[in-house]
Amino acid sequence: MMDTGQSEPKWRRRAEDRPDEVLDASLKLFAQNGFAATKVEDIATEAGISKGAVYRYFSSKEEIFESLVKRAIAPIAERTEDLARTSHEDSAVLLKAVLTVAATKLSDPDTLALPRIVLQEASRFPELAQTYRRQVIDRAIGALELIIEKGIARGDFRPVNARLAVRNVIGPLLAHFLLGQTFGIDREASASPHSFIESHYDILMRGLMKPETGEPQ
Amino acid sequence: MMDTGQSEPKWRRRAEDRPDEVLDASLKLFAQNGFAATKVEDIATEAGISKGAVYRYFSSKEEIFESLVKRAIAPIAERTEDLARTSHEDSAVLLKAVLTVAATKLSDPDTLALPRIVLQEASRFPELAQTYRRQVIDRAIGALELIIEKGIARGDFRPVNARLAVRNVIGPLLAHFLLGQTFGIDREASASPHSFIESHYDILMRGLMKPETGEPQ
Amino acid sequence: MMDTGQSEPKWRRRAEDRPDEVLDASLKLFAQNGFAATKVEDIATEAGISKGAVYRYFSSKEEIFESLVKRAIAPIAERTEDLARTSHEDSAVLLKAVLTVAATKLSDPDTLALPRIVLQEASRFPELAQTYRRQVIDRAIGALELIIEKGIARGDFRPVNARLAVRNVIGPLLAHFLLGQTFGIDREASASPHSFIESHYDILMRGLMKPETGEPQ
Amino acid sequence: MMDTGQSEPKWRRRAEDRPDEVLDASLKLFAQNGFAATKVEDIATEAGISKGAVYRYFSSKEEIFESLVKRAIAPIAERTEDLARTSHEDSAVLLKAVLTVAATKLSDPDTLALPRIVLQEASRFPELAQTYRRQVIDRAIGALELIIEKGIARGDFRPVNARLAVRNVIGPLLAHFLLGQTFGIDREASASPHSFIESHYDILMRGLMKPETGEPQ
DNA sequence: GATGAATGAGGCTTCATTCAT
DNA sequence: AATGAATGAAGCCTCATTCAT
Known part of the structure; x- marks a missing residue:
């Protein structure tokens, strides 16, 4: 609603953004390849984190x-x-x-x-x-x-x-x-x-x- | 354990119909569970044949x-x-x-x-x-x-x-x-x-x- | 020892020649691909007979x-x-x-x-x-x-x-x-x-x- | 059944040595049984790791x-x-x-x-x-x-x-x-x-x- | 917290062998 | 006797998940 004009720098990775980044990555890959054909490792890579980190935010x-x-x-x-x-x-x-x-x-x-x-x-x-x-x-x-x-x-x-x-x-x-x-x-x-x-x-x-x-x- | 004497034929020889039977079984299961989640063994079972027999008619x-x-x-x-x-x-x-x-x-x-x-x-x-x-x-x-x-x-x-x-x-x-x-x-x-x-x-x-x-x- | 000169026609397939034909085919294929990589079906084809026939002459x-x-x-x-x-x-x-x-x-x-x-x-x-x-x-x-x-x-x-x-x-x-x-x-x-x-x-x-x-x- | 309490680590983390260990195991088994007759699982066991781990280092x-x-x-x-x-x-x-x-x-x-x-x-x-x-x-x-x-x-x-x-x-x-x-x-x-x-x-x-x-x- | 090495169940595929026709 | 369809054990490989570091 209130756009102050100062765009949030993309490179600032904050822990609380992670889950959303994982979801973004997942959405992209699921859309591209389907659920089964998408590997958790690919999601992690796409989200710029490690495979293990994904499991910190989502249990499966x-x-x-x-x-x-x-x-x-x-x-x-x-x-x-x-x-x-x-x-x-x-x-x-x-x-x-x-x-x-x-x-x-x-x-x-x-x-x-x-x-x-x-x-x-x-x-x-x-x-x-x-x-x-x-x-x-x-x-x-x-x-x-x-x-x-x-x-x-x-x-x-x-x-x-x-x-x-x-x-x-x-x-x-x-x-x-x-x-x-x-x-x-x-x-x-x-x-x-x-x-x-x-x-x-x-x-x-x-x-x-x-x-x-x-x-x- | 109990052999009644009436030999149950392990399989019938019916090469001509098999491909279509496999396709019917596949259609049903693919529709139900999707391609990835459908196992070849399930298709075989649904078609009433063995896993290996599927590969006589389809290479993958x-x-x-x-x-x-x-x-x-x-x-x-x-x-x-x-x-x-x-x-x-x-x-x-x-x-x-x-x-x-x-x-x-x-x-x-x-x-x-x-x-x-x-x-x-x-x-x-x-x-x-x-x-x-x-x-x-x-x-x-x-x-x-x-x-x-x-x-x-x-x-x-x-x-x-x-x-x-x-x-x-x-x-x-x-x-x-x-x-x-x-x-x-x-x-x-x-x-x-x-x-x-x-x-x-x-x-x-x-x-x-x-x-x-x-x-x- | 006694070569009468009348060459045995190649095309005359006789039952008693079969085992040797299977062995000839096997030798060729084993030499080419090794034992494990040679399929019984290939041997049969090379020998010009059916897979089942191979097992009439050799038990394995x-x-x-x-x-x-x-x-x-x-x-x-x-x-x-x-x-x-x-x-x-x-x-x-x-x-x-x-x-x-x-x-x-x-x-x-x-x-x-x-x-x-x-x-x-x-x-x-x-x-x-x-x-x-x-x-x-x-x-x-x-x-x-x-x-x-x-x-x-x-x-x-x-x-x-x-x-x-x-x-x-x-x-x-x-x-x-x-x-x-x-x-x-x-x-x-x-x-x-x-x-x-x-x-x-x-x-x-x-x-x-x-x-x-x-x-x- | 009997948990003695002393936790046996399921595996060690030793990525650097693993490839060579796998190769050593493979050499031994290949020499013994040949390439085809050697199972990847055997290689893994011989190397002291799991089947899947082999594939971390070698793609086939x-x-x-x-x-x-x-x-x-x-x-x-x-x-x-x-x-x-x-x-x-x-x-x-x-x-x-x-x-x-x-x-x-x-x-x-x-x-x-x-x-x-x-x-x-x-x-x-x-x-x-x-x-x-x-x-x-x-x-x-x-x-x-x-x-x-x-x-x-x-x-x-x-x-x-x-x-x-x-x-x-x-x-x-x-x-x-x-x-x-x-x-x-x-x-x-x-x-x-x-x-x-x-x-x-x-x-x-x-x-x-x-x-x-x-x-x- | 993060990492990625390790696990192992599970799937696809092959093929020696069997056996109804 | 011959055929080749069918079987099913067995092997390669994948990948979600775990967990030592």
């Missing part, structure tokens, strides 16, 4: 993964409620804002990394997957559902099944960014985050809005 | 995975062109048919399994991922793109960017089935494949069609 | 090796005594004849192969090595020892320790052919079997003969 | 073998040149010195072990065999050749083909020590290194020297 490789997920969840869990509260505005405007933010974040590979890993490892860490689901997915879905329901109540949207309609909001983002990153699809200009969001928003809004409402935006 | 665990993907790709690659050719019909009708077929297939965990695994292991098998992408994803996207473009040319659809619009067709399916299976979301009745497809189709078609076209379906 | 890979050694030993064991009996001639002439025969044989890689393998595998097949030693090495040494002793008795040679002098007869052959084949030493013309034997004989005879005997040969 | 069993050869080669490659330089002396004296040193070394099973293994495994490690040949065999042969040529130039020796004559120097050593060790030949007193060298030298020198030179030594 699995715990690193759990902490990684929990670290990512924490801020999301806190901020999510804002989404619902802020919805005093026009539903269409709100939805566009949400989509834009989401697209911006998901177009960053580092942000996409964790959801991807969780998806990958869900079967091996069922409880963690459930935690992620409840803390992140359910909240996001819940928030979007609420936005849609409010839009329906306000008369902005047609009376659709809000819970199912959420798939039409989230899905195209998934298809674009997840497949895009995983398979390297459509790296051309036409697929820039911006133009994609324009297209998605255009189609989605027409699909949700009442016919007489006229053009979206 | 990786080759099993590759064969699995190729086996799944083959029929898809053949049938895909049909999709484009059949499109003499009304674009809306065609699109609904496609969505219904896709939903039916994807709601079967066994069908969804392979795409899931490919997604999971893409970073560890980059070439295989690219093969899958070209043979399956690109074709599917291409076919859908063609349907949309024909719809635009016929005046059924608004002039949208067909390539990007494809995300709005595929994405909700992904969100529904992939996340649904992975995280166990929404197992309630409201989320039946049928009702989801109705919802998806309704929103999607309104988003694509010209306003004056009237109600979809 | 070790037995193949044993048979190989015994097959090679048999004729040697029979012929060796001749060497001692023939020694009515001049010791120098006899020794030269022996050296020439030995050099001719050892310059053929196929002949050298078995001694090489026996040397290689001696520690893994101690009994076989002892059999080989007694049947081949001891006899050869014994025969040469006898030749030398007779030479001394006749006054052709100086009174040397015959048993130790045998090393001076055999050793250079070993050095030339064994090292030559194993390490590919001296493939030039100067190292032809013939010129080597001339050199060896020249040096050896001068070493053994009485000074006053004059030039050898 | 093959690398152990390579290191073994290189370790043995290094000092030889350095010292060999001395042999040629020292040859200010009488050729006969020099040759006897060389033979005596060689015999002393080769009569030690531990010294003979490596050449034996290299000979055994030459076909499986062709590059290593060539390295050994160039670094050890070619140098030794070259040095001996030089001694002989100098002897000829000085008028000590007859004009023989030096390159081929080298076989008469080396060969008897090979026959005596290599066969002796491999097949357990002549363990009697008559075959002591000393008496063998006397015999070999006696026969060899007479073979090389000019008739009028008189008795060797």
Whole structure:
């Protein structure tokens, strides 16, 4: 919140930063190679510490993964409620804002990394997957559902099944960014985050809005 | 200890079926536990043969995975062109048919399994991922793109960017089935494949069609 | 002894020839890759039969090796005594004849192969090595020892320790052919079997003969 | 079951010595059983460490073998040149010195072990065999050749083909020590290194020297 | 606290041998 | 008798985790 302008020197390694550095390193390597194929020694090297030191902060490789997920969840869990509260505005405007933010974040590979890993490892860490689901997915879905329901109540949207309609909001983002990153699809200009969001928003809004409402935006 | 006299044959000689049995077993276990966490011995046991026998048909665990993907790709690659050719019909009708077929297939965990695994292991098998992408994803996207473009040319659809619009067709399916299976979301009745497809189709078609076209379906 | 001139057609595979064909194949492969690195399947393929068939003639890979050694030993064991009996001639002439025969044989890689393998595998097949030693090495040494002793008795040679002098007869052959084949030493013309034997004989005879005997040969 | 209280350290930390200890253990076992028949676990046990520890120092069993050869080669490659330089002396004296040193070394099973293994495994490690040949065999042969040529130039020796004559120097050593060790030949007193060298030298020198030179030594 | 040497269970793979066909 | 599919013991190697220094 308060950026004093004096950038924290990267080289100052402080003990309390270590766990986070380990998690950063892990995130990078897990995203690159998957959980099983990532060696603790590699994590240590990437974090600039020794293998043994890793075990000072985390009791096992699995715990690193759990902490990684929990670290990512924490801020999301806190901020999510804002989404619902802020919805005093026009539903269409709100939805566009949400989509834009989401697209911006998901177009960053580092942000996409964790959801991807969780998806990958869900079967091996069922409880963690459930935690992620409840803390992140359910909240996001819940928030979007609420936005849609409010839009329906306000008369902005047609009376659709809000819970199912959420798939039409989230899905195209998934298809674009997840497949895009995983398979390297459509790296051309036409697929820039911006133009994609324009297209998605255009189609989605027409699909949700009442016919007489006229053009979206 | 107790020999009843009825000799149980240690194994059957059934070379022709074995490779497929191994692949079936592998698909099941890979889907369940991922590639790395699946032991060759488990595959063998699941296939009802010995560890060593697996290596008569596949030279390594990786080759099993590759064969699995190729086996799944083959029929898809053949049938895909049909999709484009059949499109003499009304674009809306065609699109609904496609969505219904896709939903039916994807709601079967066994069908969804392979795409899931490919997604999971893409970073560890980059070439295989690219093969899958070209043979399956690109074709599917291409076919859908063609349907949309024909719809635009016929005046059924608004002039949208067909390539990007494809995300709005595929994405909700992904969100529904992939996340649904992975995280166990929404197992309630409201989320039946049928009702989801109705919802998806309704929103999607309104988003694509010209306003004056009237109600979809 | 009786060569009728009608060469046995190679392509006529008869059951009674099989064991020898297996041994031929084994000799070739053992010489090439060693005992451990040679697979029974490779032997079978080389012999033009199936893996199972090999086990009809030999009960194990070790037995193949044993048979190989015994097959090679048999004729040697029979012929060796001749060497001692023939020694009515001049010791120098006899020794030269022996050296020439030995050099001719050892310059053929196929002949050298078995001694090489026996040397290689001696520690893994101690009994076989002892059999080989007694049947081949001891006899050869014994025969040469006898030749030398007779030479001394006749006054052709100086009174040397015959048993130790045998090393001076055999050793250079070993050095030339064994090292030559194993390490590919001296493939030039100067190292032809013939010129080597001339050199060896020249040096050896001068070493053994009485000074006053004059030039050898 | 019975904890006496005196904690036995599971291992010592001794990284610097370990590689050599592993090589020593490997040499012993390779010499005894051959490369293929020696298990990494056996090497580890012989070296007093665990299987895994071996892999801290060598990335594979093959690398152990390579290191073994290189370790043995290094000092030889350095010292060999001395042999040629020292040859200010009488050729006969020099040759006897060389033979005596060689015999002393080769009569030690531990010294003979490596050449034996290299000979055994030459076909499986062709590059290593060539390295050994160039670094050890070619140098030794070259040095001996030089001694002989100098002897000829000085008028000590007859004009023989030096390159081929080298076989008469080396060969008897090979026959005596290599066969002796491999097949357990002549363990009697008559075959002591000393008496063998006397015999070999006696026969060899007479073979090389000019008739009028008189008795060797 | 930090380090990295050491451990050892566990996985992949090979291949001699067996035996149903 | 021949075949080659199947077995399974055994070996190489990996790597998460421990712990002496």
